[in-house]
Amino acid sequence: MWPRIDGRRVLALGTPGKIRTWLTDLTLSGAKTATAGLLPLDYETEGEEVEHVGEHLILVNDAGEKAATIEITSVELVPFAEVTWEFAEAEGEGYTSIEDWRETHRRYWSTQGYEVTDASPIVCLHYRLLPP
Template structure:
């Protein structure tokens, strides 16, 4: 099923959704993280604000997203509930828990995100530090 077909099927079963606007994306570890969203364990994500291109849309409260697996197949629909910018070193224990990964601790979150962000920063010719601005998003799976 294409992403657009998936969206239309979602809208057909959710008549209260009147928008045709949605985003579709895959996480860094697409299959694993899409599964965590689908089973309700992952209800948050974090991205490095500095790595957004000026033309990239940033998550917005109320918007819908289609989470894709590693083969770019739609898995589920989420709706963004909270978006806040927080320095890397001030991301909360609660947010790390809601990301749903590993043992759900802040230590695990920092270890994984530090490695991923360092790699992304390096690819962009930039240097990672513990004060980089992070976009912390909380979402709800709605289908």
């Protein structure tokens, strides 16, 4: 189960340390407006439902403290091979192509113990920062 702050689910981007700090900073700057989750790893093993449009989540920093509140603006569940370049660009992480996005995500999820196939279900979230 994901942690809660003020009764809302928490969104902690990436893995703790430099990656989480970088991804959180990208979101706070407005450069990152989307994130991807692997359904079996990020939801099913956590016993969590997929977010819904209009849901507010608490974005946390590397210390697990509230950095911002975000609102989910779009949710798509798609096979890994069908994630679009538009989505990859919205992640704001500097990918050079959809192939670059796929390779980076395959490698990341592999380090988490999951081998991704073209059919693996990916949750594609778009979000916006809410005013403090």
